[in-house]
Amino acid sequence: MIELVISIVASSIVGIAIGLLGAGGSILVMPVLVYVLGISPLIATTYSLGIVGISSAIAAIRNAREQQTNWKVLFTFAIPAIISIMIMRAYIMPALPKVLELGMIHISIESLSMIILSLLMLISAQRMMSSKELQSHDIQEISLMALMFTGLMIGVLTGFTGIGGGFLIVPAMILIGHMNVKEAAFTSMILIAMNALPGFFVDILNGKNLEWGLFTLLTIASVFGGYAGIMLSKRIRQDLLRISFGIIIALLALFILIKELT
Numbered sequence: 564m565i566e567l568v569i570s571i572v573a574s575s576i577v578g579i580a581i582g583l584l585g586a587g588g589s590i591l592v593m594p595v596l597v598y599v600l601g602i603s604p605l606i607a608t609t610y611s612l613g614i615v616g617i618s619s620a621i622a623a624i625r626n627a628r629e630q631q632t633n634w635k636v637l638f639t640f641a642i643p644a645i646i647s648i649m650i651m652r653a654y655i656m657p658a659l660p661k662v663l664e665l666g667m668i669h670i671s672i673e674s675l676s677m678i679i680l681s682l683l684m685l686i687s688a689q690r691m692m693s694s695k696e697l698q699s700h701d702i703q704e705i706s707l708m709a710l711m712f713t714g715l716m717i718g719v720l721t722g723f724t725g726i727g728g729g730f731l732i733v734p735a736m737i738l739i740g741h742m743n744v745k746e747a748a749f750t751s752m753i754l755i756a757m758n759a760l761p762g763f764f765v766d767i768l769n770g771k772n773l774e775w776g777l778f779t780l781l782t783i784a785s786v787f788g789g790y791a792g793i794m795l796s797k798r799i800r801q802d803l804l805r806i807s808f809g810i811i812i813a814l815l816a817l818f819i820l821i822k823e824l825t
Contacts, residue, residue: 566600567600567777569595570595572784573591573592574595574785575787575791578786578788579788579789579791591811591815593726594815594818603673606771606773608725609766614782615785616727616760618782618785620753620760632753633742633750636742639707641714643712644757644758646715647718648721649722652761652769653769657769661673674823676723678820678824679720679724680724682816683730684819685812685816687731692809692813713731717732722762728758732750732751733747733748733751734747
């Protein structure tokens, strides 16, 4: 029972992070699913994609009247991301061996996915705790090729780890798409949904079995968290919020690394 309560609270925090920052929430889902609920990492990625995708979509719809985005930039980024994540979930992930042999090292694909996730979490934590605000460069032309390549790479990471990739999407939209922070956060919500939901539906069509009662409960908690996050974003200093989330994410990442490497 306590595990379920912790998971519901964590899912609410995921939604709050998405609503507040447009990023950072999705990488909290996987550790809870794996280490609190004891779900296999490969199955947990399906839960994560669904929970984060639905929460981001609803948060984006809720926020749509107050924000705007550059749709050309969004779709230039989204199309290669969606293609790569669907290929990852439909073909590459099912074909990977359960255990990888790297010379003298033998590591399960599940452990590898959690280690990669923890390293991405550390990158996210560093970016969130940085005292310097991201700023777009004053460049006349937006590099569509750079957007497409970044979308492709984030799609691959999303497909493998089950994260939404918002902590990478937000800086990409600022630095490559030349958006301000609020536009980038809103665009990130849309892109997370566009990335995560196709991968989730591919998994379901491929026969991944979920506990739908649990999935629904965690998704509802995340959705309500997203509503709370949008409301709080108008009242809370986002620099303090980013630092707090960064510390939490860094501690979780270190926990995962220690658990998987010992």
